[in-house]
Amino acid sequence: MTDNNYTSKNIKVMKGLEGVRARPAMYIGSTGIQGLHHLVYEVVDNSIDEALAGFCDYIKVTITTEGEVEVEDNGRGIPVEMHQEMKLPALQVVMTMLHAGGKFDQESYKVSGGLHGVGVSVVVALSEYLEVKVHKDGKIYYQRYERGKAVTDVIEIGETDRSGTIIKFKPDSTIFETTEFSFDYLTARLRELAFLNKGVRIILRDDRTGREHDFKYDGGIVSFVEYLNQNKKPLSPKPLYIEAKRDDLEFELALQYNEGYQENIFSFANNINTLEGGTHLSGFKSGLTRAVNTYIKNADLLKNEKVSPSGDDIREGLTAVISVKLKNPQFEGQTKTKLQNSDLEGIVNSVVYEKLLTYFEEHPAEAKAITMKSIMAARAREAARKARELTRRKSVLESSSLPGKLADCTITDPSKTELFLVEGDSAGGSAKQGRDRSFQAILPLWGKMLNTEKARVDKVLNNDKIQPIILAIGAGVGQDFDVSKIRYGKIIIMADADVDGAHISTLLLTFFYRYMRPLIEHGHVYIAKPPLFMVRKNKQVKYVFTEEERDEAIKEFGEKGVFVQRYKGLGEMNPEQLWETTLNPENRLLVAVKMDDAIEADRIFTILMGDEVEPRRDFIQTNARYVQNLDI
DSSP: OOOOOOOGGGOOOOOTTHHHHHSTHHHHSOSSHHHHHHHHHHHHHHHHHHHHTTSOOEEEEEEOTTSOEEEEEOSSOOOOSEETTTTEEHHHHHHHSTTOSGGGOTTTOSSOSOTTSOHHHHHHHTEEEEEEEEEETTEEEEEEEETTEEOSOOEEEEEOSSOEEEEEEEEOTTTOSOOOOOHHHHHHHHHHHHHHSTTOEEEEEETTTOOEEEEOOTTTHHHHHHHHTTTSOBSSSSOEEEEEEETTEEEEEEEEEBSSSOOEEEEEETTEEOTTOBHHHHHHHHHHHHHHHHHHHHTTTTTTOSOOOOHHHHTTTEEEEEEEEESSOOBSTTTTOSBOOHHHHHHHHHHHHHHHHHHHHHOHHHHHHHHHHHHHHHHHHHHHHHHHHHHHHHHHHSGGGSOTTOBOOSOOOGGGOEEEEEESHHHHHHHHHHSOTTTEEEEEEOSOOOOGGGOOHHHHHHOTTTHHHHHHHOSOOGGGOOGGGOSOSEEEEEOOSBHHHHHHHHHHHHHHHHHOHHHHHTTOEEEEOOOSEEEEETTEEEEESSHHHHHHHHHHHOSTTOEEEEOSSGGGSOHHHHIIIIIOTTTOOEEEOOOSOHHHHHHHHHHHHSSOHHHHHHHHHHHGGGOOSOBO
16 A cells, blocks of 8 residues: 655655666666767767867777776876865766866866766766776876775875876676677767867777777868768869857868768767757758759759759758857757757858858859759659659559558557568568468568669659568658658568678668668668578477588587588578578577668768779678678
């Protein structure tokens, strides 16, 4: 029975960092893999703030063999003297108290990413232990914390001829779902920071594997755009760079168009990747659209056109990086994915408009290439609109608005359903017979799949191999795609383990990445891994995925009388075998398609499916040694 007496005894006051440990997601977004890596970003952001203030140009991040992360910089070092108000060493105040730090003192940091002053103290709270060493004024100072509490005093442990801070921590396994750090996750963020802070050297080292990256870009965000476009065909020799200063605002923009059809824009505020954009991004888009349309009007380029370019048309093939640095950024929440400073939009809009018009006047060849590309995109958009209408009319006419080859499932709850995209009619037929009809749908694929890396959206919508996939998934495509409307929680690519199968898988992944990216971002895409061998002796049967596993199974059964079948394709399996090995959730092996690094993902899709041959050859030669059991 519930006690109805609600008194002062029911009011709990959490001291120190207890509140952070009780509700960690409020501070770092989640206790999953993203929240885990957010701890590293909070520590690194402090070093970056030292770089922004002009006192640091070297940062090293190390993943240790013990599962710790160590962040070292050559900044000024956190102050260690006694804090007059708190009667504790300043180092301990910074490390163990929320809303304490130099970010609130306008003289120490004019611009800061860690604005809220909760960063490093949250890391202390959520770590099994954290150790800090401060090199300052010729001395080395040390303190250790365990689960949010200092367990040593600030002590002097040696002498030094340098300055800086070294923080090493191990996340608390009782709080996080996983405590294993990803080299690739960290690579993405640290590469960004190196681009955004020209001249700062950032090293990432993984002692578990020996992998290491050494980032330093003297060109800043211009180097960033060149990196993003390095395997594409640009429309101008160099990226356009725009910078402006207004009071406490610093604005930087680098942009370059390429011959492709994808928009690739990254926005940052005080070095933080604003994944959901904000006023700086909307200001840029408005200024760009105004500038291009003004130039088109002044040059009278639309006299014979029935359509005029929209913002989406104008951004086709655009690669851009926007970076703003301001004193008092207003973000949505602690994880800071959207910037909300209202005055920023008009400032950025005006700067971009004026600078772009000047650029167009001074570079008529580039201006013509960009504007004509926008007009072509507008034509394609109109063709795509007609294709969508045709697709919708076709959907209404067709039974259940679904493609004829789709064998649908009976359950309609997406959280419980699966769609298998199966290479070939033969394997598709076996899959239809072998599946569990209640929750597994089968869509056979046939013929040559379109390379969507080289196609505008109108060609994609009109393609008879892709239309059935769009209809089956049921959530639209491109700008209209809405991940909340998907009909299946798992989209599973099932192709042969040979060169053709690998090509089909890559074509499908390219399509999902370019036109249904939220499917990948939200973890809905998988690749089925059918076995390569069946090993049988009498009634004993084992399905295995590698030659080593095959040899082990032969030894286990005894070599005499053992029958081995190698599956060269899915079509060689009967329905029962396909269910047992590839469809049955209890036995099958699925590979989840993740996107830890959007920049690297974009680069690799461009290499694999774009026009440039040389980068693709280099990629294949570099990575061929990692391929296993590919049947050529």
